[in-house]
Every structure is written in C-alpha cells, then in structure tokens.
Amino acid sequence: MNKSRWRNLKHELLDNKFGLAALAILFVFVVAAVLAFLAPHDPNQIIVQDRLKPPSGSHYFGTDDYGRDYFSRALYGGRISLAVGFLAMIIATGFGTAVGAISGYFGGKVDSLIMRVVDILMSVPPFLVMLILSVYLKPGIQNVIIIIGLLTWMNIARIVRAETLSVKEREYVLYAKVSGQSTFRMITMHVIPSVLSTIIVAATINIASAILMESSLSFLGLGIQQPNSSWGSMLNNAQGYISEAPYLALFPGLFILLTVLSFNVLGDIFRVAFEPKVNQR
Template sequence: MNQLKLRFLKNQLIEQKAGFAALIILILFILLAIFAFLVPYDPNAIVQPDRLQPPSAAHWFGTDDLGRDYFARALYGARVSLSVGFMAMAISIVVGTAVGTMSAYFGGWFDNFMMRLVDIFMSIPSFFIMLVLNAYLKPGIATIVIIIGFLSWMNISRIVRAETLSIKEREYVLYARVSGQSVFKIITRHIVPNIMPTIIVAATINIAGAIMMESALSFLGLGVQQPNSSWGSMLNNAQGFIGEAPYLALFPGLFILLTVLSFNFLGDVFRAAFEPKINQR
C-alpha cells in the first residue's frame, strides 16, 4: 500500500466521522481485550453471595447468576469473539484469495469447475452446515474458527476472481508469464499485491460476519463452553434473567452491535478510499 493510498485512506477517515468513530471503538475494544488481565477480578471465580448484583462502583457491569464479575467476563469474552473473528477471517481470506486468483488465472474448464463448486457451497445454508459440523466436532475455539473460516470464503473468491480477470491481462503480468516466471510467483508478486485493497475491504466485512456467526453459535450453546465466556455465550446465559437482571443481555449485546457496525463502517471507508484508485489502474 503506497503513500498515495494511505493519504486517500486518511482523508476518508477525516471526512467520514462514522468511520473515524468506528476505528476508535475497535481500537478501544482491542486494547481492552489485550489488557483484560489488569481487571482485579477472576472472570471465572464463583461468589454466590454476590450473585445478580446490579452495576455499581465495585462491579461496573454488575455480576451474573454465579456472582462472577460481569465486566471481567465481558473483557475476556472480547478476547474470544475478536480472536475468532480475526482468525476465521484470515482462513477465509487465504482460501478465497487462492481459489479466486487461480480460477481466474487458469481460466477455461478449471475456472468453470471452481465457480460451479463455489455456487454449490453458496447454495447450502452455511449456518446449517455449521450446526451439523459443530455437533460432530469437539466444541472449542479452534473448532469454531475452522468451521467459520472454511464456510465464509466463497464471496471473497468471487470478488478476487473478478479483480484477477482484469489484472492478469495487464502488460506486467503478460511479461512475467513470457519471461518464464512460475505461476506461484506471478500470482503472489504481481496479482495479489495489486488486488490487496479489494482484499482488505473484503476482510473487514468478513470479520464482522465471523463475529456474528460465533455469537450465534455461542448463543445456541454450541460455541465457547463454560466456564469460558464470549459475547454470544453471555447472551445465552442472560436469557433466563431478562426480567430480573436485564443488564446481563445489555452489555454483550451492545458490544456485539458496536463491533459489527464498526467493522462495516470501516469497510465502507476502505472501499471509498481504494475504489477510485482501483478504477484508475
């Protein structure tokens, strides 16, 4: 990413107040997750006498039904939710970029086969597949990351393929091919760097989707297992106490909403910053 693109991105962040606010919110959540260990409470420590205490100076977010500090659990839950989002995004970006670039580069029957394969995957409800796979695999963060990552690459592959179809006909790619460079070198050195802005935009949107999927699985009790927490599992636990302690659902639900909206707003900023340059290439 050269200096001109960085300048476009900076200008977009300044002009779009929502995008700048989204960046601040995401940085804040990431810092809170990283430094969660500074909270003086053990997120898994059960203190029955303190159960279902409302937010106070001692417990900023109150306590849950087992007397655990809800602020500490929210911060450690942020670690899980954000980690799942970033790791699942990394898997889907790698798979989607590999499929999209190779499909467009080789073309012909290989391109037709890969795109029909993508159509098949997209025609099956991903969430249904997640439920089935999660029932047969050992529950845990690694399982959730793998399932989400390998079931969310299809749209990325289509976007990358469309960009690669244009890039592969440019002079520098044709010269690299004639000069005898390997397919791997052409793709990694000449094609992928030039479609990186598109990949970055897709990545920001994909993170938001991954966090939503993890939250949905954990909400159904199929994600992170007790005593560990994620925002989705905290919502799941809050179901039985909506009337008695509504704050149990308020805080994790608000965090999920802010995080997903922030990534979507940030994706819009990246798109607005990069698309003019993409169209001029």
Template structure:
C-alpha cells in the same frame, strides 16, 4: 504502492466521522480485551453472596448469576469473540485469495471447476452446515474458528477472481509472461499485490460476519463452553433473567452490536475510498 495505499486509507478513515468512530471502537475493544488481565477480578470466581448485583462503582456492569464481575467477563469474552473474528478471517481470506486468483488467472476448465464449486457451496446455507458440524464435533474455540474460516471464503474468492480477470490483461503481466516468468510467480508478485485493496475490504467484512456467527452459535449453546464465555454465550445465559437482571443481556448485546457495526462501517469507508481512487 503499499505505503501510498495505506496512507490514503488512513486519511480517508480519519477524515470520515463514521470511519473515525468505527476505528476508535475496534481499537478500544481490542485493547481492553488484550489487557483484560489487569482487572482486579477473576472472571470465573464465584461469589454467590454477590449474585445479581446491579451496576455500581465497584462492579460497573454488575454481577451475574454466580456473582462474577460482569465487566471482567465482558473483557475476557471479547478476547474470544474478537479472536474468532480475526483468526477465521485469516483462514477464509487466505483460501479465498488463492482460489480466486488461480481461477481468474488460468480461466478455462480450472476456472469453471472452481467457480462451480463455489456456486454449490454458496447455495448451501453455511450456518446450518456449521451447526451440524458443531453438533458432531466437540465444541471448542479451535473448532469454531476452523469451521467458520473453512466455510466463509467463497465471497472473497469471487471478488478476487473478478479483479484478477481484469488485471491479468494489463501490460506488466503480459510483459512478465513474455520474459518466461512462471505463472505462480506472476500471481504472487503481480496479481495478488494489485488485488490487495479488494482483499482488505473482504477481510474487514469477513470479521464482522465471523463474530456474528460465533455469537449465534454461542447463543444457541453450541459455541464456547463454560466456564469460558464469549459475548454470544453471555447473551444466551441472560435469557432466563431478563426481568430480574436486564443488564445481563444489554451489555454483551451492545458490545456485539458496536463491534459488528464498526467493522461494517470501516469496510464501507475503505471500499468507497478505493472506488474513488479508481474513478
């Protein structure tokens, strides 16, 4: 089942021009961020004599206010932005899958309690909660990942619950119940594997959302702290130098735009593939 699903998704992604573009962008940005250490420049090395150097052959993205190579900073910033996206997605997806599958499978009071909790949390602007928590907690990559992940699982939970309500009445689940198999084993062996397509779509879109939130926090100065940098913090630091060095805002902005856009496109392609399979 998993092999067929993955092959179907792979074929659909690579047969779709936008899907192929999105996949290429995501893989390219991920790979160059992982191998950022191959850059001949130190991302934190200050060279005041080279500050505000325009893009050239030696420094293809130019240098920043401290004379640091901007391309190298972009690569290392990608590590942080993409790590926040992927790791917070894992947290929110795991929580959302557990809550959604339990809520949909057991229904009744458990379902009512869990869904009312989800309704309450979704009615509160999560970004402002993140801002408040981040103001009281020492800003760090771990805190940002944890907060975004712990406040981003509600949509996944709703989607998984809806799928679980449909799957739990299928013959193989009823048969498993008749054999006396425990409820949690049924959820693990039969519910979650069949909800996997929905989980994949939710996870893809969750990464894009997490990267945007991290970028927004860093833009407001409440994200990754110096000397480390993310694309959001680099965009924030460029505000005062738009006239003097506009490229300082252009490059991180382009990377954020392409990354978020690519994950959204990939999520749409996967969702369309799965919808067509169900018709």
C-alpha cells in the same frame, strides 16, 4: 498497492466522523481485550451470595447468576470474540484468495469447475452447516474458528477471481508471463499484490461476519463452552434473566452491535477509498 490509495484512505477516514468513531471503538475494544488480565476480579470466581447484583462501584457491570464479575467476563469474552473474528478471517481470506486467484488466472475449464463448486457451496446456508458440524465436533474455540473460516471464504474467492480476470490482462503481467516466470511467482508476485486492496476490504467485512457467526453459535450453546465466555455465550446465559437482570443481555449485546457496526463502517470506507474513480481525483 498504489500509494495514492493509502492517501485516499487517510482522507476518507479524516473526513468521516463515523469512521473515526468506529476506529476509536475498535481500538478501545482491542486494548481492553489485550489488557483483560488487569481486570479487578477473576472472571471465573463464583460467589453465590453476590449473584445477580446490579452494576455498582465494586462490580461495574454487575454480576451474573453465579456471582461472577460481569465486567471481567466481558473483557475476557471480548478477547475470545475478537480472536475468533480475526483468526477466522485469516483462514477465510487466505483460502478464498488462493482459490479466487487460481480460478481467475487459469480461466477456461479450471475457472468454470472451481466457480461451479463455489456456487454449490454458497447455495448451502452456512449457519445450517455450522450447526451440523458443531454437533459432531467437540465444542471449543479452535473448532469454532476453523468451522467459520472454512464456511466464509466463498465470497472472497468470487471477488478475487473477478479482479484477477482483469489484472492478468495488464501489460506488466503479460510481460512477466512472456519473460518465463513460473505460475506460482506470477500469482504471488504480480496478481495478488494488484488485488490486495480488494482483499483488505473483503477481509474487513468478513471479520464482522465471523463475529456474528460465533455469537450466534455461542448464543445457541454450540460455541464457546463454560467456564470460558464470549459475548455470544454471555447473551445465551442472559436469556433466563431478561426481566430480573436486563444488564446481563445489555452489555454483551451492545458490544457485539458496536463491533460489527464499526467493522462494516470501516469496510465501507476502505471500499470508497480504493475505488479507481476515487483514485483519479
């Protein structure tokens, strides 16, 4: 990518207090998830006599209905929620980039056929498909990642395809094509690097969508299964104790809100920084 775009991104981040706050929040969450093994309590240890204790010095976020330390479960739940978001994003971005680049590069009937298939897939509500697939597939983090990844690539494909239609007409791409380079090399060495900034923006927003989808599935009991936890599954377990122990819903709900909001803020900053009109300043 053009180095000026990275300079623009640096300026946008430094000039945007919300962007810096979003970056700090995500940094804290990622570090906390990585260092979850340092949690003061075993997240799966059941102590019945400690059930539904409010936040205190010994249990920072209180305990759940099984007496498990809620702070430790939130740390490990964050690890799963963030992992699902990042890994599902990698699947969706990789698949969507490949489909979009091929469609835009070849154009004509190939482009028309691929885009009609994408239109059909986008017309089907992805959450409905997730519910159906989750019923037939064994619940687990691997299947959740695959399902979300394979149901969120269409928007990325459309974005990459639109950029590729423009990039393939540029002089350096036409010169490379005339020089006899293979189609694979043309796409991987010239087209995709030229649209990488757009891919990064789409991937950033896709992470937020993946985390929300996982949270929704887990909230409905179709995602992460016990004894493991994610922020969505913690919200699901908190349903029956809203009046008795509201903190059970407060903490995971707040973490999901902050994470999704932070990724959306950063995605918007990336978009502004990588816009051509910004680069011309």
